[in-house]
Amino acid sequence: MVAALALTFAAPMIAGAYPCDIDWDMGERGFCVRPPTPEPGPGWFTYTVKAGDTLWSIAARYQLDVDTLRYSNPALMRNPDRLAIGEQVRILPILGAIHRVKQGESLEDIAQRWNVTPEEIRNYPANRARVRRLKSGDELVIPGGYLELNIPPPAPSPGSTFAWPLRGWITQGYSAKHRALDIATAYAAPVYAVGDGVVARAGWLFTGYGYSVIINHGNGLQTLYSHMKGPLVRVGARVKRGQMIGQVGSTGRSTGPHVHFEVRKNNVRVDPTPYLPPPPPR
Numbered sequence: 644m645v646a647a648l649a650l651t652f653a654a655p656m657i658a659g660a661y662p663c664d665i666d667w668d669m670g671e672r673g674f675c676v677r678p679p680t681p682e683p684g685p686g687w688f689t690y691t692v693k694a695g696d697t698l699w700s701i702a703a704r705y706q707l708d709v710d711t712l713r714y715s716n717p718a719l720m721r722n723p724d725r726l727a728i729g730e731q732v733r734i735l736p737i738l739g740a741i742h743r744v745k746q747g748e749s750l751e752d753i754a755q756r757w758n759v760t761p762e763e764i765r766n767y768p769a770n771r772a773r774v775r776r777l778k779s780g781d782e783l784v785i786p787g788g789y790l791e792l793n794i795p796p797p798a799p800s801p802g803s804t805f806a807w808p809l810r811g812w813i814t815q816g817y818s819a820k821h822r823a824l825d826i827a828t829a830y831a832a833p834v835y836a837v838g839d840g841v842v843a844r845a846g847w848l849f850t851g852y853g854y855s856v857i858i859n860h861g862n863g864l865q866t867l868y869s870h871m872k873g874p875l876v877r878v879g880a881r882v883k884r885g886q887m888i889g890q891v892g893s894t895g896r897s898t899g900p901h902v903h904f905e906v907r908k909n910n911v912r913v914d915p916t917p918y919l920p921p922p923p924p925r
């Protein structure tokens with residue numbers, strides 16, 4: 644779907660007037676409002692959210708899709724429902740994504756993640772200088788980029804305190820030597836909060852856990868999610884069950900993409916199984 648739409652936008656971009664076939668969101672002169680030419684700036688511009696805007700109306704106004712808005716705006720990536728008046732949203736002139744380069748990432752890694760070729764990234768004018776010497780923290784426009792992993796959060800079940808944090812399979816169960824469940828799945832798959840709570844820790848834990856998040860659920864209950872690609876939430880943030888808090892990675896002491904999931908009751912690691920619905924969904 645996204646790839647097919649990307650072809651529609653392969654035509655050269657001209658700033659200003661564009662014929663618009665969406666009659667409920669016309670610009671003043673009967674043309675869709677188009678972003679200004681992105682070069683030689685960063686390759687996008689920002690739009691300030693106004694009353695009544697939704698992700699869908701903003702996407703339609705600029706002939707984008709909601710995924711492009713999410714892929715270009717980390718806050719919307721975490722929670723697409725979050726759109727506040729006055730907030731700045733980055734608008735790409737094409738379908739795609741904005742990618743922030745991480746330490747050690749190559750152009751090939753980035754291209755693979757977004758399902759494009761390195762050439763497609765290299766050939767985008769605003770990327771040229773940055774692609775020559777990739778630095779962590781640089782941002783690249785990924786024309787036509789999209790994520791394959793549209794995996795919904797596992798549903799809760801009546802009688803279970805928590806929902807599963809991700810879809811996958813258990814590679815190591817709970818024991819006296821491993822007071823956790825290891826749940827494996829594809830790299831970069833979303834990891835979700837198992838219940839409502841407040842983020843108590845988010846970041847690199849120096850105990851072999853790698854990038855981790857700990858959520859306080861109240862009643863002395865905490866959950867920990869580790870070996871992630873990186874946390875997507877900050878300490879103090881309130882999270883809802885099913886909210887994405889990170890992505891599956893292999894950071895810390897880890898042998899493959901999986902999440903090491905712990906439940907702590909009054910600071911003691913307990914068997915998570917009784918808190919969860921029966922089998923983890925695939």
Ligand SMILES: [Zn+2]
Pocket residue numbers: 815821823824825902903904
């Ligand atoms: Zn483990």
